[in-house]
Amino acid sequence: MASVRIDGDxxxxxxxxxxxxxxxxxxxxxxxANVRGATADPGIAAEPKGLxxxxxxxxxxxxxxxxxxxxxxxFWNIRDGSRAVVIELADEHYARLVVxxxxxxxxxxxxxxxxxx
Amino acid sequence: MGRPRGFxxxxxxxxxxxxxxxxxxxxxxxxxxxxxxxxxxxxxxKTFGSKRGLYLAALRWHLDHxxxxxxxxxxxxxxxxxxxxxxxxxxxxxxRAPRDVEVAALVTKAWQELDQALQxxxxxxxxGTRSTALNALLGERLRARATAxxxxxx
Numbered sequence: 001m002a003s004v005r006i007d008g009d010x011x012x013x014x015x016x017x018x019x020x021x022x023x024x025x026x027x028x029x030x031x032x033a034n035v036r037g038a039t040a041d042p043g044i045a046a047e048p049k050g051l052x053x054x055x056x057x058x059x060x061x062x063x064x065x066x067x068x069x070x071x072x073x074x075f076w077n078i079r080d081g082s083r084a085v086v087i088e089l090a091d092e093h094y095a096r097l098v099v100x101x102x103x104x105x106x107x108x109x110x111x112x113x114x115x116x117x
Numbered sequence: 118m119g120r121p122r123g124f125x126x127x128x129x130x131x132x133x134x135x136x137x138x139x140x141x142x143x144x145x146x147x148x149x150x151x152x153x154x155x156x157x158x159x160x161x162x163k164t165f166g167s168k169r170g171l172y173l174a175a176l177r178w179h180l181d182h183x184x185x186x187x188x189x190x191x192x193x194x195x196x197x198x199x200x201x202x203x204x205x206x207x208x209x210x211x212x213r214a215p216r217d218v219e220v221a222a223l224v225t226k227a228w229q230e231l232d233q234a235l236q237x238x239x240x241x242x243x244x245g246t247r248s249t250a251l252n253a254l255l256g257e258r259l260r261a262r263a264t265a266x267x268x269x270x271x
Contacts, residue, residue, distance in 0.1 A: 036167065036170065037166035038167055039162070041147040041168075043147055043148035044147065069159065086167070109216075
């Protein structure tokens with residue numbers, strides 16, 4: 001599970017609990033200027049994730065870490081994916097982040113509002 | 118972003134406008150978009166940034182391509198209450214505009230254009246303020262949609 005918040009001009013994504021171990025990353029800080037948008041997307045869990053490096057993938061249990069697909073680098077941290085949110089980035093290390101949050105609709109609203117300013 | 122997109126952005130945007138005109142924004146999942154628009158999920162995100170990004174593109178496309186023929190018909194005095202071209206705007210006004218200033222601005226722009234078209238209509242049977250005709254038209258369209266739902270067995 002991840003917590004997503006806005007801190008000044010940054011989007012801060014914090015990976016909580018044991019999940020940070022599996023994704024080998026506990027915190028991502030992205031300038032809001034490089035955030036293109038956010039979408040609640042439970043269906044993305046069923047998509048092929050590409051090549052994992054580095055990170056953890058236990059199909060059906062957890063997908064966490066950096067995955068490479070179609071020349072893009074995507075950060076994943078989801079379990080069943082039912083509460084997955086996709087955060088699309090520009091000019092960042094990652095093309096997008098796919099993280100599981102407690103309240104996808106609230107997270108999407110938070111990011112959209114911050115990006116709109 | 119240097120890679121070719123492999124799909125026609127305008128065709129996809131137009132199809133999305135149709136999809137969003139048929140049901141609520143939250144009722145259209147990314148799975149629906151991927152399946153019905155025939156575009157890969159990653160390409161959708163790369164091109165439009167988010168579901169909202171695609172929605173805004175679809176609404177803008179609607180204003181650019183669907184609204185002008187409608188306003189022309191209105192200005193010529195035609196009846197358009199059975200035209201589904203109003204549906205995307207009605208849905209946008211009800212569910213997205215109150216929470217999204219960009220949607221609100223686009224809907225306002227559409228109302229203005231419809232207002233002006235109604236003003237130019239020959240059989241301008243309104244005696245009140247100029248938006249009365251538009252209010253009547255939107256109300257008629259809402260009722261026509263509800264009627265279609267009750268008579269259509271599907």
